[in-house]
Amino acid sequence: MAMVQCAWCGGKGIDDSKLNSPCNVCGGDGFVNVPDPPTKCGRCRGTGKVTDSNSHRDEKCSGCGGSGWAS
Ligand SMILES: [Zn+2]
Ligand SMILES: [Zn+2]
Numbered sequence: 001m002a003m004v005q006c007a008w009c010g011g012k013g014i015d016d017s018k019l020n021s022p023c024n025v026c027g028g029d030g031f032v033n034v035p036d037p038p039t040k041c042g043r044c045r046g047t048g049k050v051t052d053s054n055s056h057r058d059e060k061c062s063g064c065g066g067s068g069w070a071s
Contacts, residue, residue, distance in 0.1 A: 002036040007048030007068025008060065017058070025066040032067045039070040 005011040006026035013030040015023040022028035025048070040046035043063030052059045060066035 001033045002038050003031045004034055004038045004067075004069055006030055006032050006066075007044075007046060007064075008066035025060070032069060034067070034069040034071050041068055041070050044068060 006013075006023060006029070008025040009015055009023035009030060011030040013023050013026060013028040015021050015025075023030070026032045041048070041061060041064035044050050044061035046068045048061055048064060048066040048068035049058040050061045051057070061068070064070060
């Protein structure tokens with residue numbers, strides 16, 4: 001396993017989209033555990049976000065859950 005930066009919060013551990021509550025992708029650590037070697041999620045290309053086609057808001061990627069990394 002490898003510790004990599006959480007893409008959803010950018011490693012801050014804070015979810016900016018939810019009024020500064022702890023990031024629930026990484027549990028507030030800013031890092032997530034992924035299999036070694038770390039591989040970026042192909043669906044969101046490592047951003048952890050996909051733009052909803054209806055609301056045009058950033059949503060958590062369904063491929064990686066927002067971490068930006070394949071697991
Ligand atoms: Zn996070
Ligand atoms: Zn993804």
